Amino acid sequence: MNARAASSLFALGLATLSSSALAFPGLDIGVGVAGLAGVSIIDQPSGNDAASKAYPGFAGTRTGIGGVLEARFLGFVGVEAGYFVSTDKGEGDVSLLGKSISASLGQTATHIPVMAKLVAPIPIFSPFIGLGVDFVKPGSCESSLKLEGVTVPTTCYNDSYSMWTGALGAEISLPFLDMIRFPVSLRGSAHRDFGDSLSDRGTITVNSTTGIPESAKLRSEWRYDVYGTVGASIFF
Secondary structure, three states: OOHHHHHHHHHHHHHHHHHHHHHOOOEEEEEEEEEEEEEEEEOOOOOOOHHHHHOOOEEEEEEEEEEEEEEEEOOOEEEEEEEEEEEEEEEEEEEEOOEEEEEEEEEEEEEEEEEEEEEOOOOOEEEEEEEEEEEEEEEEEEEEEEEOOEEEOEEEEOOOEEEEEEEEEEEEEEOOEEEEEEEEEEEEEEEOOOOOOHHHOEEEEEOOOOOOEEEEEEEOOOOEEEEEEEEEEEEO
16 A cells, blocks of 8 residues: 555545544544654564674664544544655674674655544543554665675665554643543554574675675565654544
8 A cells, every 4th residue: 555545545534534533423533643662673584694693783763753533432442554755774783703894774654543442431531442454664774884884785675564553641631622632542552474593584695715795685564663743633
């Protein structure tokens, strides 16, 4: 699903749900904006060969902003869809044969998380949990790999992927204006197609004699995301 199609579906969903909210008692529609910040992680591979040992793993910042659309049934069962644009980047270091390797990896991406939610309909402070799938369309990526400060030829690549995602949070509302709410949450996501071997992370070509990296091609899709969100929504 590309970004243009996703945004069109998001707008169509908003119009459809808005009409439905007027037609079906017990159905509320929420529309809002949210920001996110956290970390993105790719762990080290499991292999013991020189190429696997040369892969440092990555951890770094994830930031983004977007919109959220939710259908809430009977005040406590919800279906939430979001549209976020994020920047995810990280760095890693490892020692190989007494030499230091440092690397960086990053990408931009469009995220479309869709999840089912259970909300405790408590006034002012309403806890919720959610579970679903985050559909990710990566944009441009960038990477680097250095051996003892000397640049090793490095490229990166990515493709569309999806992540299991879950949320634990709460909605804070005003006592005199319940239709305006401020959701905050802690969320975690895990790539649905990401194994433990180096082949899931890319390729590193090492010299057959010295075992030192000569070139690298790194996959910029992140294995784990852990982040918080803060937003504002209006329900009608």
